[in-house]
Amino acid sequence: MAIALESNKTKIARRVIEVFEFFAVENRRATVMDIVRRYGRPQSSTSELLCALVEMGLLYKDPGSRSYAPTPRLAALGYACQPEVVGDGRLFAYMDKLAQTSRCGVGLFGIVGTHVQIFRWAHGAEMDNPDLGCGSSTLLSSSAAGLLLLSALGPAQASKMLWRLNAEASVKDRFDLNEINQQVARFAQSGNATGDSGFAPKTRMTTVLLPDQVGERQLALGVIYGAGSAVNPEALVATLNHGVQGCLCDSGGAEAPFVRSMATM
Secondary structure, X not given: OHHHHHHHHHHHHHHHHHHHHHHHOOOOOEEHHHHHHHHOOOHHHHHHHHHHHHHOOOEEEEOOOOEEEEOHHHHHHHHOOOOHHHHOOXXXXXXXXXXXXXXXXXXXXXXXXXXXXXXXXXXXOOEOOOOOOOOOEEEHHHOHHHHHHHHOOOHHHHHHHHHHHHHHOOHHHOOOHHHHHHHHHHHXXXXXXXXXXXXXXXXXXXXXXXXXXXXXXXXXXXXXXEOOOOOOHHHHHHHHHHHHHHHHOOOOOOOOOOHHHHOOO
16 A cells, blocks of 8 residues: 555656646646646646646636646745756756757756756757657666766766666666776766767767756756767867856856857868
């Protein structure tokens, strides 16, 4: 019985997050049926959930259109414990601008257990893939972002985590532990990484570590693009580092002068 109850709690929590993420992807308003169609949930329980969020002051309800919209309380919950560059929207605004300019997908990545997860995603016109979005995750060992984040943990902890991942992997998914450890060491020295994204087939990524003051734990900012794209990783790293520094300097949103050259070798 306890296991069933726990499973039900997890299901409810997941559905609440789905509602919030629906609004996070440029959806200013939503009806019950918008949520039902997007996530394939039952209409009756979705209506009950949205009404409960209204009662808690997290959503507004428009009686006329029967649509819902986030309240300032929802924004305040996330802002309260975030560093200024995240809480005031500077970093997210830069991600949106870079995605629009480069036409690639731009993600904010962090470690969740043995996985690297997309904490925030900005869609690019040429990288609109259903496998990519907020909450998408993959094993740390299968993604350039995951290996870069591992490199920030230090060689001992990174090596221990990689050993665990390799031991738990199926035979076909195991990797050369020594080779991957060497790769992580190189990423630790450079502070950036380019390689397979791990989130979607035939995609690669270039990613940089964010300064320690951005977030309680280490984060990475990266661009995901098609494996066949003619991308200059060095120019893209320069673009990302320039943009992050602009956000930290409160420049009102950094320009990205290297975006034009990043798409050509």
